[in-house]
């Protein structure tokens with residue numbers, strides 16, 4: 001019995017060491033990220049001069065950091081888990097930012113297909129055009145000498161890099177402001193065609209490792225509930241807007257199919273699809289099990305329960321309500337909340353979501369025994 005146990009322990013130890021040693025070698029030298037506010041580390045603010053007030057950023061950066069969050073985003077936790085520094089925004093030129101380990105093209109509000117209702121002039125096609133210019137300029141500068149090489153990726157990083165995507169949520173949410181549910185559902189194939197075009201452009205430029213987040217339960221965000229959930233028949237048992245979540249589910253189904261198709265078509269490439277919808281919905285429905293107290297209430301907002309959200313008076317902003325000037329302030333303890341500002345998640349929620357991603361269980365193909373970054377998340 002005890003001999004068996006020793007044998008078992010030895011085998012376990014062997015495998016642990018085996019995977020650890022593999023993980024030391026197995027690293028992405030750089031990350032290129034595309035998306036919306038879910039992964040914007042300062043793009044919209046740099047690119048449009050949009051203003052983010054405190055208490056955004058208070059939890060980790062101790063000042064607004066260009067992120068629509070009290071602290072770190074999922075992309076920050078993933079970078080950390082891969083032992084890479086946080087990504088600088090492509091458009092953030094001041095302060096000699098280093099792009100050696102990658103670059104972030106994401107901008108809050110961005111859509112896949114250009115949408116006049118979006119606050120971002122940087123839909124996916126523009127983000128990819130920016131990447132192409134980034135790559136060309138990088139290679140140009142590298143050819144000119146070593147002086148700038150510590151700020152820009154090496155040539156081979158473009159092929160070896162990890163290409164991440166989290167975009168589509170705004171195509172759906174904005175779609176509902178000008179279209180019927182049927183029209184939104186019918187627009188999904190053309191949205192995904194644009195996505196496919198973008199992926200193929202990157203593939204043609206040498207990208208081989210694609211990492212794609214599907215879209216979350218956008219109907220559960222207080223902003224969606226405020227806009228589309230006045231009529232109780234439009235709300236499900238969790239308090240989420242049924243039509244928006246249905247659109248997200250259909251989008252995800254088609255996105256998943258596209259990822260499988262691309263995996264088959266793009267030879268030598270790996271495409272990983274990750275089910276953010278399932279992770280986020282699980283968090284919202286089972287929040288207390290994961291240590292949260294408020295699944296729906298906005299931490300930084302105005303208006304009080306049940307949502308504490310007023311679209312005119314967003315987090316950190318001052319506005320007028322009934323003729324009095326009021327400010328949307330943060331809650332006392334954002335670690336008890338899932339929702340930060342009515343549209344985005346708190347750092348605490350992002351940490352939980354990242355830890356779920358890193359289990360590998362929500363990805364297709366699943367990666368529990370393949371990926372290096374199944375380390376514990378740093379606090």
Ligand SMILES: *[C@@H]1O[C@H](CO)[C@@H](O)[C@H](O)[C@H]1NC(C)=O
Nearest residue numbers: 208209210268269270271370
């Ligand atoms: C794709 O995945 C396979 C199997 O895990 C691996 O052998 C290959 O090196 C990967 N290719 C890239 C470009 O990451």
Ligand SMILES: *[C@@H]1O[C@H](CO)[C@@H](O)[C@H](O)[C@H]1NC(C)=O
Nearest residue numbers: 278279281282283284285286
């Ligand atoms: C909540 O947790 C239960 C029990 O683990 C699980 O069956 C259910 O699927 C979870 N809810 C969601 C939406 O994932």
Ligand SMILES: *[C@@H]1O[C@H](CO)[C@@H](O)[C@H](O)[C@H]1NC(C)=O
Nearest residue numbers: 302303310320321322323324
């Ligand atoms: C504005 O005033 C009206 C009438 O006094 C009151 O019913 C309402 O709750 C107030 N709204 C807010 C947001 O304070």
